Amino acid sequence: MGDFAADLWSHPRLMAAVADEDWGAVFRAYRRLTGVSQMTLGERVGLVQPDVSEIERGRRRVTSVEVRQRIIAGLGIPPERLPGTAVGADALPVPGLTFAGMAPDEDLLARVTTTVDGVHSVDAATLDWLDRLLAEHRRAEDFIGSGPLVEVMGQQLRTVVKLYAGARGPLVDRVVRLAAEHAQFLAWMAQDQGQSAAALAWYDRSHEWALEAGDADMAATTLSMKAHMAWSGGRGRRCVRLAQAARWSAPGASLGVRGMAAQMEARGHALNHEPDDARRLLDDAQALIGRATQHPEDEPPWMYFYDETWFTLQHGMAAMHLSDWPAATRHITTGLDALPPNYRRDRTWYLSCLAHAHAAAGEAEQALTAALASVPDASGVGRPHAWNELHTTAAVLLRHGAPEGRELTDALRAYD
Known part of the structure; x- marks a missing residue:
């Protein structure tokens, strides 16, 4: 043997x-x-x-x-x-997460390791490296989805928390701020996987740490993301209230962060079928985002994705709730055409939404084309949200008596 x-x-x-x-x-x-x-x-x-x-x-x-x-x-x-x-x-990294240029040099690696093992010292170089590593993980998640990253990010947060004991002076707030960013990212990944209770717990922890560190941008962002969760669950009024809290509680937040809160409030009003309030807030958000794009250096690092392209896609989502199907398909198509290829998960989601909008507008052929383009990635990186949206699209087509509904249903079953 x-x-x-x-x-x-x-x-x-x-x-x-x-x-x-x-x-x-x-x-x-x-x-x-x-x-x-x-x-x-x-x-x-x-x-x-x-x-x-x-x-x-x-x-x-x-x-x-x-x-x-x-x-x-x-x-x-x-x-x-x-x-x-x-x-x-036990120390192997998750496959695919070894980024060129991200490994610390030997001296820096020694400082990180000894800190974690109990030698209470931390310096700016260590935190700089952890900042860069978190930024790379955020961008990796855009392409590969949250599943492969959850465990490694949990381990990374534990490292940051252990650094707190060794921080002194201005580094204390920086460590707490870094912990808040990790908690917010973990919350987003839990939300992406449909784990609402875990996401809310992480958002609460991130919000608490952000307040402790005096980080208005992160404090407002966590409230906006909780508003997004409410919107995803069909709770328009809660979405509006949380987005309002994000705007009112952190007046010192960046233009982009304030723009995110405004568009989240707009989506809550759209979900409640309140078109006047929705459109007014979308105009407010667009103005804030336009100003933010002129000075991207003033935005926090986790807002790297938030620009006019992303806002255009969100505008399309609001139009869907208002049953304005021509506007929905126009905005989502325009946004998708401008979306960089590394946003694989987002592309999958918005393609599934475009399919739904076409189906609701009675455009069965266009709906099927968009849906079939989304199916392969929706079955993996897009689960559960894009996958569920495609099933909704198939149901809409079938209700309309369109044969494309059966074709899409068969395509989805092939990936189940």
């Missing part, structure tokens, strides 16, 4: 799959070489058969460190076959 195991993990296909941490390919090659069933493999690694099947088919990613370790132990993967063995299995 020992010789067989050694030969097994020397097989080129298995070696390549393990080196890439492509666990679906590992499962497929392992079963092909050993002849075991999905059920038997699942028993070895502590997964049920449907989960094994989903991983093999690429419909589920292994992002949990604990699951990864169970796979390694259960299949007996030799340590030397694993990438990055020198740093230890």
Whole structure:
């Protein structure tokens, strides 16, 4: 058995799959070489058969460190076959998150490590690096979605919190501000995955830390994002109230942050079918955003995405709630045409919304075209929001008696 195991993990296909941490390919090659069933493999690694099947088919990613370790132990993967063995299995980064230029130099790495291990010291260089790392993670999430990042961001926040004990003078507020930014990002990722209770808890924590650090921009942003959650849940009045709180409670916030709050209030009014208030606030938001784009250096780092393109897309969303389908399709199409390709998750979402708007307008062919373009990414990076919107689009088409509704339904089932 020992010789067989050694030969097994020397097989080129298995070696390549393990080196890439492509666990679906590992499962497929392992079963092909050993002849075991999905059920038997699942028993070895502590997964049920449907989960094994989903991983093999690429419909589920292994992002949990604990699951990864169970796979390694259960299949007996030799340590030397694993990438990055020198740093230890528990310290491996999430695959795909090693950014060029983001690793600290040896001196900086030593400072971060000793701080976390209990030597109470922290300096500006350490915090500068963590700022840059957070910025890269935000941009990665735009493309790969939140799933692969949740665990690594939780670990990063724990590092920041441990730095608090070693901070002195003006660095104290900076550490707290950095913790607030991490908590806000974790809240957004929980919201993106439909985990409302966790998202609200993280937003509350972020808001508290922002107030402690005197960060008006983050304090207002967390209230705007809670308004967004209310809007997503169909609670227009709560959306309006939270967005108003974001505007009134932080008058010193940046133009972009204030513009975000204004457009969130507008969307709440649109959801409540209050067109006059919605359009008035959209005009206010557009004016604020136009001024903000003239001085992007004055905006906080998490507002990097917020510009006239993003506002145009949001304008389209408000038009959808007002049943102004021509305006909705016009704004969303214009926004999508200007959206950079690295915003993969957002493109998927707005394509699904465009499909819905076309379907509601009775434009079945255009609805199907937009929906089918969205389906592949909606089944992965766009779940659950874009995926649910596509199902809504199919239902609208079917209600209208359009044959495209059945075609879209079949396409969605092929990805289920």
